[in-house]
Amino acid sequence: MTTERLAVVSGAGTGIGRAIAARLAADGHRVVILGRRAAVLEQARDTIERTTGPGRIIPLPADLTDPEAVGSAAARIAELGPVDVLVNNAGAIVTPPADDTLAALAHSWRQDLDGNLLTAVLLTTALQNHLRRPGSRLVVISSAAAQRGGAGPHSAGSYAAAKAALHGWAFGLARQLGSDGITVNVLAPGYIEDTEIFGDGWTESFHAQKVADTLVGRAGTPTDVAEAVAYLASPAAGYLTGQVIGLNGGAVLGR
Numbered sequence: 001m002t003t004e005r006l007a008v009v010s011g012a013g014t015g016i017g018r019a020i021a022a023r024l025a026a027d028g029h030r031v032v033i034l035g036r037r038a039a040v041l042e043q044a045r046d047t048i049e050r051t052t053g054p055g056r057i058i059p060l061p062a063d064l065t066d067p068e069a070v071g072s073a074a075a076r077i078a079e080l081g082p083v084d085v086l087v088n089n090a091g092a093i094v095t096p097p098a099d100d101t102l103a104a105l106a107h108s109w110r111q112d113l114d115g116n117l118l119t120a121v122l123l124t125t126a127l128q129n130h131l132r133r134p135g136s137r138l139v140v141i142s143s144a145a146a147q148r149g150g151a152g153p154h155s156a157g158s159y160a161a162a163k164a165a166l167h168g169w170a171f172g173l174a175r176q177l178g179s180d181g182i183t184v185n186v187l188a189p190g191y192i193e194d195t196e197i198f199g200d201g202w203t204e205s206f207h208a209q210k211v212a213d214t215l216v217g218r219a220g221t222p223t224d225v226a227e228a229v230a231y232l233a234s235p236a237a238g239y240l241t242g243q244v245i246g247l248n249g250g251a252v253l254g255r
């Protein structure tokens with residue numbers, strides 16, 4: 001049955017976010033997709049709507065590290081109705097410090113914290129009064145790096161730290177919003193192929209190492225993540241909140 005549930009997915013022009021948006025749209029949601037590049041969002045909309053039909057995807061360009069841009073985006077989203085599903089997926093791996101000065105280190109860490117932590121905090125806070133009560137589902141995309149350190153060839157430690165910070169923040173949010181009938185969960189993917197996040201750092205040997213780390217002998221796909229989000233976002237998942245769920249082919253066990 002088609003419903004008019006409203007979903008918001010950040011970083012949904014590419015990779016994991018685009019797959020999540022496609023899955024939620026296929027489930028009958030109208031989906032607001034956020035990212036900085038308008039052309040990339042429009043392309044994602046056109047691709048997804050080839051399957052779902054028109055009117056499912058609403059592109060909204062915004063830099064989610066910018067409080068003003070987030071405020072404007074949230075005001076536009078509020079006009080569309082209460083938010084049933086919010087997936088904080090936007091994130092990036094920042095290039096390590098340019099040199100060994102403390103100034104370069106501080107710059108790099110601030111970029112990672114802005115891009116991976118503040119993006120989620122600002123968007124969620126801006127939308128907090130527009131969540132459906134009861135019933136909203138909040139999903140935060142973290143990373144296995146938060147559980148074991150590192151983030152591939154460019155790791156400077158700040159990516160793992162920024163993702164781990166999402167966990168403590170999400171636990172507090174789950175406590176705060178539970179009595180409103182809102183759930184908050186963290187999904188921590190391991191290595192997922194076919195995304196833009198590794199940029200030039202992606203190599204065949206990096207890929208092979210990541211696959212070798214798993215118990216199932218393959219890389220994860222954006223669809224693997226989208227399937228898990230579809231459940232966490234569903235009305236059926238109302239008793240599941242305040243959890244960190246690993247989705248990593250067994251590369252990280254039981255955390």
Ligand SMILES: NC(=O)c1ccc[n+]([C@@H]2O[C@H](COP(=O)([O-])OP(=O)(O)OC[C@H]3O[C@@H](n4cnc5c(N)ncnc54)[C@H](OP(=O)(O)O)[C@@H]3O)[C@@H](O)[C@H]2O)c1
Nearest residue numbers: 011014015016035036037064090091143191192195196197
């Ligand atoms: N791929 C993996 O192996 C893996 C593993 C664990 C966790 N993750 C996490 O999964 C999420 C999605 O990553 P991905 O692998 O699908 O990489 P991706 O293809 O690079 O997707 C990241 C998306 O976030 C958007 N974004 C980045 N900074 C933004 C900002 N300041 N404001 C708005 N949008 C922003 C980007 O679009 P614009 O550049 O147009 O803004 C991009 O579409 C990230 O949080 C990542 O940390 C990925």
